[in-house]
Structure formats: C-alpha cells, structure tokens
Amino acid sequence: MAAGYDTTTLLGVKRIQPRFTPLFVQMFFPTVATFASEEVAFDKIKKGIRLAPFVAPMVSGRARRERGGTLTTFKPAYLKPTDVVRPNRLLKRLPGEALNGELSPAERHDAVIADILLDHENEIVAREEWMAVQAVVTGKVVVEGEDYETQEVDYGRSAANQIALAGAAKWDAVDADTYDPTDDIEDWAANANGSTGVLLMDKKAWRLFSRFKAVRDKLETRRGSTSQLELGPQLERDVMRKGYFGEYEILVYTGKYEDAAGAKLNYMPDHTLIIAPARADNVMAYGGIQDAKANADGIVETTRYPSNWFTDNPSVEWLQTQSAPVPALFDADEFVVVTVD
CATH class of the missing domain: 3.15.30.10 (putative capsid protein of prophage domain like)
Structure with missing residues (x-):
C-alpha cells in the first residue's frame, strides 16, 4: 500500500x-x-x-x-x-x-x-x-x-458543593459504631441542583463508609439498578455496584490510567464521595x-x-x-x- x-x-x-x-x-x-x-x-x-x-x-x-x-x-x-x-x-x-x-x-x-x-x-x-x-x-x-x-x-461550581471534611468530622475520626452518615448526605445533597440518585466513591472512601454500623444495617443489595450505567466487560472490572443506601445507588470506581512515566494512577482522587444524578445530559x-x-x-x-x-x-x-x-x-x-x- x-x-x-x-x-x-x-x-x-x-x-x-x-x-x-x-x-x-x-x-x-x-x-x-x-x-x-x-x-x-x-x-x-x-x-x-x-x-x-x-x-x-x-x-x-x-x-x-x-x-x-x-x-x-x-x-x-x-x-x-x-x-x-x-x-x-x-x-x-x-x-x-x-x-x-x-x-x-x-x-x-x-x-x-x-x-x-x-x-x-x-x-x-x-x-x-x-x-x-x-x-x-x-x-x-x-x-x-x-x-x-x-x-x-x-x-463555576459553588463552594457549598465542593466540601472537604476536617478534624473530628473526617470519616476516619468518627465512631464507626455510632456515627450515621444519613443526615450529612441528605444535607450535602440539598445543595445539588436537581435530583440526585448515586453515591459514587473511590475504594478508600467506600472502605470508610462501609465500616459504619449504620451503613451495614441500612445497606440494601437486592434492588435493581436505576442509573443509566450499563456495565460492559471492562467496566465490570473497574466498577463495583454495592447496593442502595436509602434512595442512593452506591458505585465504587477503581479505574486507572497510565501517565507518561508509566505509573498507574487512579482516575478518582483518594477518599472522594460524589453525590450525583442518576442520569445526566452533559x-x-x-x-x-x-x-x-x-x-x-x-x-x-x-x-x-x-x-x-x-x-x-x-x-x-x-x-x-x-x-x-x-x-x-x-x-x-x-x-x-x-x-x-
């Protein structure tokens, strides 16, 4: 040719x-x-x-x-x-x-x-x-x-929608047996424009979230998905559906990319929780x-x-x-x- x-x-x-x-x-x-x-x-x-x-x-x-x-x-x-x-x-x-x-x-x-x-x-x-x-x-x-x-x-994200927990409020600092994140999540979600239906976390945020007794007691794992996400073979390796916490579907994302130096890095920063719409039109x-x-x-x-x-x-x-x-x-x-x- x-x-x-x-x-x-x-x-x-x-x-x-x-x-x-x-x-x-x-x-x-x-x-x-x-x-x-x-x-x-x-x-x-x-x-x-x-x-x-x-x-x-x-x-x-x-x-x-x-x-x-x-x-x-x-x-x-x-x-x-x-x-x-x-x-x-x-x-x-x-x-x-x-x-x-x-x-x-x-x-x-x-x-x-x-x-x-x-x-x-x-x-x-x-x-x-x-x-x-x-x-x-x-x-x-x-x-x-x-x-x-x-x-x-x-x-143009508002400061109220970009939150960093500090001090005693951090999830690794609160008592895992008594702390219930429900109210905090509801308060944070109230800042979102439009309805929310997904809690998207990286692996480290999920580990902290899942150690709470209140989460383990409320977590529902049998309900079908309501998000627009369809998992193909690749996403099945990088995305874990953990169930529902109240009205929120919980997804854990472990996707990685390789930088110019050959190092494998996570797409999501450590300890990140995203309260997101179940459907988006961006x-x-x-x-x-x-x-x-x-x-x-x-x-x-x-x-x-x-x-x-x-x-x-x-x-x-x-x-x-x-x-x-x-x-x-x-x-x-x-x-x-x-x-x-």
Missing part, C-alpha cells in the same frame, strides 16, 4: 474495533457534539490507558469569555497520538499467528495498523475520561502539556479537525481523524489519530463532591 490508506478505510478499521467505554464519560457525558470550527461553543450545545498528550494544532489554546465572566467558547487542546509502523515489525509473527506464519506480509501489515489504531483510541478515550473526571470532581478542567499553554475551563464536545489533507477531503467536523503517510531516509510509515475533545458540563452544581478524609 505504497500510497497509504484512505481515510474511509482507516475509519472503517476503527469502527470494528472494540472500544473501552469509561465510567464518567458514559454516565455523565453520554452525548457527542462536533463543531466545524476550532472552538467549541458551550452556549450552542446548551441550546441545541496512557493519556494522549495535549498539544496545540497550530497555536496555543485560548478561552474566551463574554462580558460578565461567562465562558462561552473554548478552543480545545489537540490530541495527536502518532506511531511509526516499523517495517521490521511487519515481518514478525503476531500473537496468535501460527509458527509458520499463516498471514501474508500484507495481512500482517493490516493487523498491525488495526492494533496501532486501537492503541490510539484507548489513549484518546483515557484522556477524555480524565477530563470528565476532572470536570465532575473539581468543577473545572486544567489543560496543560509540554506543547500546550496551560488553560483552565472553569464550570456532552463530550469536539472542535474541528485542523489538518490540511482532512479539510481538503471535506473532513472537519468529527470526533476522530486517523491518517497515515510515508517518509524517506529512513523509509518509514507513520500512523496518527487526531481529536480535539473537551467536556461540556452544563451545571457543575448538579454534583456535590466531598473529600471525606
């Missing part, structure tokens, strides 16, 4: 790949909105495993605000995971291939392309999940990278693709743009996937976030 793959072929490969669907994106940002412009217009939306590094497509990102301080548009950072399709790799057997090499070099080349595209997809989805977690947990997303000027998208938005070839082919408004090309001396093939995502959290006060220790 000296001329390279066309975009339709590469997109076709991506469509048949299994996709990891992370918790926060699936639960709280279930809808996609694409833009033909570099900038995402939040007001128009409202009306209508390794993290991929943030980079700027041509210039640094910028946030623009209208009079009064309301963020209306944001130019997302650009994601461009890129790999070399090495010729010597194409001559090796792939995992699962017979010893005598049942695939032709061309077939193995296609399989390597598919494998790299899947890696790109996983990196981009991991970054989308990271941004979604930041938006929900902190009420803002700080976008920074080696090739990108640091920018912040502040969704959006994962995408700025337009800033690529001359893509634009010449009429491709601007899309969530992904995969492409490949060749260079000489040394002769190598390159494979890249471009995307410009940013979460659109319409009301940060739908959530109440509590650091319990």
Whole structure:
C-alpha cells in the first residue's frame, strides 16, 4: 500500500474495533457534539490507558469569555497520538499467528495498523475520561502539556458543593459504631441542583463508609439498578455496584490510567464521595479537525481523524489519530463532591 490508506478505510478499521467505554464519560457525558470550527461553543450545545498528550494544532489554546465572566467558547487542546509502523515489525509473527506464519506480509501489515489504531483510541478515550473526571470532581478542567499553554475551563461550581471534611468530622475520626452518615448526605445533597440518585466513591472512601454500623444495617443489595450505567466487560472490572443506601445507588470506581512515566494512577482522587444524578445530559464536545489533507477531503467536523503517510531516509510509515475533545458540563452544581478524609 505504497500510497497509504484512505481515510474511509482507516475509519472503517476503527469502527470494528472494540472500544473501552469509561465510567464518567458514559454516565455523565453520554452525548457527542462536533463543531466545524476550532472552538467549541458551550452556549450552542446548551441550546441545541496512557493519556494522549495535549498539544496545540497550530497555536496555543485560548478561552474566551463574554462580558460578565461567562465562558462561552473554548478552543480545545489537540490530541495527536502518532506511531511509526516499523517495517521490521511487519515481518514478525503476531500473537496468535501460527509458527509458520499463516498471514501474508500484507495481512500482517493490516493487523498491525488495526492494533496501532486501537492503541490510539484507548489513549484518546483515557484522556477524555480524565477530563470528565476532572470536570465532575473539581468543577473545572486544567489543560496543560509540554506543547500546550496551560488553560483552565472553569464550570463555576459553588463552594457549598465542593466540601472537604476536617478534624473530628473526617470519616476516619468518627465512631464507626455510632456515627450515621444519613443526615450529612441528605444535607450535602440539598445543595445539588436537581435530583440526585448515586453515591459514587473511590475504594478508600467506600472502605470508610462501609465500616459504619449504620451503613451495614441500612445497606440494601437486592434492588435493581436505576442509573443509566450499563456495565460492559471492562467496566465490570473497574466498577463495583454495592447496593442502595436509602434512595442512593452506591458505585465504587477503581479505574486507572497510565501517565507518561508509566505509573498507574487512579482516575478518582483518594477518599472522594460524589453525590450525583442518576442520569445526566452533559456532552463530550469536539472542535474541528485542523489538518490540511482532512479539510481538503471535506473532513472537519468529527470526533476522530486517523491518517497515515510515508517518509524517506529512513523509509518509514507513520500512523496518527487526531481529536480535539473537551467536556461540556452544563451545571457543575448538579454534583456535590466531598473529600471525606
């Protein structure tokens, strides 16, 4: 394939790949909105495993605000995971291939392309999940990278909805036999805009919560789920449904990502409790693709743009996937976030 793959072929490969669907994106940002412009217009939306590094497509990102301080548009950072399709790799057997090499070099080349595209997809989805977690947990997303000027998208969470327990109020300091968190949770939930139905915790918050005798006495484990979450094979490993505490379904999230240094980190900060709606209508938005070839082919408004090309001396093939995502959290006060220790 000296001329390279066309975009339709590469997109076709991506469509048949299994996709990891992370918790926060699936639960709280279930809808996609694409833009033909570099900038995402939040007001128009409202009306209508390794993290991929943030980079700027041509210039640094910028946030623009209208009079009064309301963020209306944001130019997302650009994601461009890129790999070399090495010729010597194409001559090796792939995992699962017979010893005598049942695939032709061309077939193995296609399989390597598919494998790299899947890696790109996983990196981009991991970054989308990271941004979604930041938006929900902190009420803002700080976008920074080696090739990108640091920018912040502040969704305007009220201080009353961002709580950190201190001193004797911390969950590890209260008496596990006598403390009942029911009243506190009801008081915190009263700060949320709209109805709430989920208590989402990291593993350490759950350990503290579940040690309370009142929780063990009230926890109901037989009721069916009422959230919009559907657990696929990957989420079954990363999400534990613990039952109901009153009207709240309890979910424990243990999802991890790998940073640039190779360290595995939790998406959710330690000792975090999120009082969340059972259903949310926020959006994962995408700025337009800033690529001359893509634009010449009429491709601007899309969530992904995969492409490949060749260079000489040394002769190598390159494979890249471009995307410009940013979460659109319409009301940060739908959530109440509590650091319990």
